[in-house]
Amino acid sequence: MTLPEPTPTSNSGAARQWTAGEKHLITGAAALAPSVHNTQPWVLEFHDEHISLYERLDRALPHHDPVGRDRLISCGAAVENAVSAMRILGWLPAVRLRHDPAHPDEVARITVTGRAEPSDVERHRHRAISARHSHRGPFAGRAMENDLRRELLGAHTVDGVGLRALADPEEVAALARLVSHSALVLRADHAYQRELTAWTAPVREPMPGAGVSSATRRVSTLPWAGLVRRTTAIPDIGFLADRLSREFLVLVETPDDGRHDHVRAGMAAEQVWLAAVDAGLAGSLLTQPFQLPEVRAGLVEKLALSGFPQLLLRFGYL
Numbered sequence: 001m002t003l004p005e006p007t008p009t010s011n012s013g014a015a016r017q018w019t020a021g022e023k024h025l026i027t028g029a030a031a032l033a034p035s036v037h038n039t040q041p042w043v044l045e046f047h048d049e050h051i052s053l054y055e056r057l058d059r060a061l062p063h064h065d066p067v068g069r070d071r072l073i074s075c076g077a078a079v080e081n082a083v084s085a086m087r088i089l090g091w092l093p094a095v096r097l098r099h100d101p102a103h104p105d106e107v108a109r110i111t112v113t114g115r116a117e118p119s120d121v122e123r124h125r126h127r128a129i130s131a132r133h134s135h136r137g138p139f140a141g142r143a144m145e146n147d148l149r150r151e152l153l154g155a156h157t158v159d160g161v162g163l164r165a166l167a168d169p170e171e172v173a174a175l176a177r178l179v180s181h182s183a184l185v186l187r188a189d190h191a192y193q194r195e196l197t198a199w200t201a202p203v204r205e206p207m208p209g210a211g212v213s214s215a216t217r218r219v220s221t222l223p224w225a226g227l228v229r230r231t232t233a234i235p236d237i238g239f240l241a242d243r244l245s246r247e248f249l250v251l252v253e254t255p256d257d258g259r260h261d262h263v264r265a266g267m268a269a270e271q272v273w274l275a276a277v278d279a280g281l282a283g284s285l286l287t288q289p290f291q292l293p294e295v296r297a298g299l300v301e302k303l304a305l306s307g308f309p310q311l312l313l314r315f316g317y318l
């Protein structure tokens with residue numbers, strides 16, 4: 001691809017006016033990012049020098065996500081997709097995470113620093129954006145190659161985020177116990193379930209921010225792969241552990257549990273998920289069990305984590 005010359009308004013490729021086509025590509029890529037309950041809790045603002053991503057507090061989930069952790073993880077995934085689209089357009093972006101009391105809902109500012117052809121990896125990741133979706137059902141029996149597992153564990157470039165593959169049978173059994181506990185607690189929580197029902201109302205083709213696709217309800221929502229509802233059957237822990245042990249499970253952790261940690265966790269998760277899709281895998285992202293403080297504390301203890309668990313990715317072949 002030959003890059004078009006920067007527009008006359010640009011200053012060495014840094015300051016510029018965004019064309020309608022560029023805005024469309026960047027906004028469209030962000031809209032395809034995974035988000036908690038498909039709330040798509042972000043909005044992009046285009047400025048000559050930069051793009052700002054703001055979190056949408058009006059899409060809060062007070063029962064599922066009282067501190068807004070999942071909202072910021074979702075925003076991180078959207079930042080990543082916006083960056084990917086900018087690279088396809090030939091712009092070199094620099095991401096700065098924001099915490100400005102004057103603009104408390106500004107999550108990230110993406111500044112254009114120059115121009116460069118996208119690499120093959122960047123092209124592949126961008127193609128994966130529209131192919132990625134949450135697969136909550138079981139995977140086929142085919143085992144994942146160790147090289148691919150290693151490749152995915154190294155597939156992100158976000159500082160301050162650690163990835164931890166869960167393969168040890170004792171760790172998987174501990175995870176099964178914690179997931180089972182959270183399923184029982186959240187299934188019985190009426191306020192939590194009312195909120196979940198509102199965001200999983202039947203919609204054939206979900207509109208942006210319109211809630212989780214109806215496809216999720218067709219999958220038997222076993223508690224390791226989907227969203228536990230009032231009617232979800234909760235299998236015994238041995239069964240759960242067996243099923244978990246056949247998936248490639250990756251825990252995403254951060255050294256602290258602040259706003260920027262959550263955004264970074266989302267950025268890294270999206271990079272890894274897109275790499276997995278590009279490698280022919282399907283997957284999904286879970287935080288539902290992590291909503292309970294005792295589950296997060298249990299993970300820290302049982303997996304001897306040095307940081308804070310933010311989310312779980314599961315991958316496999318279809």
Ligand SMILES: Cc1cc2nc3c(=O)[nH]c(=O)nc-3n(C[C@H](O)[C@H](O)[C@H](O)COP(=O)(O)O)c2cc1C
Nearest residue numbers: 034035036037038070073133134226227286287288
């Ligand atoms: C922070 C975050 C938390 C999520 N937690 C869960 C979860 O616990 N269970 C689940 O089934 N899906 C979960 N998802 C997936 C979303 O429901 C999904 O991304 C959204 O419905 C859009 O669908 P898509 O991923 O197929 O594009 C989560 C996504 C994000 C970004």
